């Protein structure tokens with residue numbers, strides 16, 4: 132079984148400042164529907180925001196959604212979503228020290244950060260907005276109060292689109308990477324049969340987890356730098372940098388996903404165009 136997994140915002144979805152190829156989303160939909168590949172969206176979006184994206188951009192429904200930065204997994208079959216309770220049980224077992232309420236209490240009065248709206252939180256995701264120009268001081272205090280105490284991971288990323296710093300606390304066992312590993316195992320897919328495409332911040336984890344990685348051409352400079360470092364340390368990593376020029380596509384967003392998937396042979400583009 133082959134899996135094509137992709138981040139949504141600015142990876143599959145053309146919602147950045149680069150110009151998108153008009154035909155790329157239709158091509159992605161056609162290629163993935165006509166070929167034997169499981170499509171997985173791995174995103175910070177929750178279910179409602181994922182459905183908004185599907186409607187707004189016309190991307191197909193995935194077979195599996197790893198949403199809320201990997202803290203929820205749903206399958207989509209016959210027009211319906213099924214929540215994966217097995218994932219929740221797995222995370223509880225794997226991160227017994229996780230305690231979102233205790234993390235919230237520990238962080239209560241740090242200046243320069245505020246809790247995100249309730250729709251962006253769940254029992255496995257405690258998230259904040261951070262004033263980016265204060266992020267060094269904020270993250271230092273955060274580490275002192277939380278780091279290593281709750282079987283957690285702390286992920287800071289900067290959204291260059293709207294200038295917001297985003298700070299997520301997740302169980303160490305429930306991230307974009309571990310959610311994709313769980314899905315791959317469920318479908319019996321070997322690591323080399325899983326392609327993951329990303330563009331920024333927290334995509335570093337699934338990109339360096341031993342899957343076949345793809346950076347879309349618009350990937351942010353910080354991620355490119357971190358990936359280059361990781362590749363120097365581990366020459367076995369397989370990561371492809373989309374560059375455009377493939378089948379007349381420009382390599383940004385959806386086009387980069389198609390280019391990368393074809394590079395690894397997960398999709399075959401020749402017959403449909």
Ligand SMILES: [Mg+2]
Pocket residue numbers: 138139140141142329330331
């Ligand atoms: Mg993204």
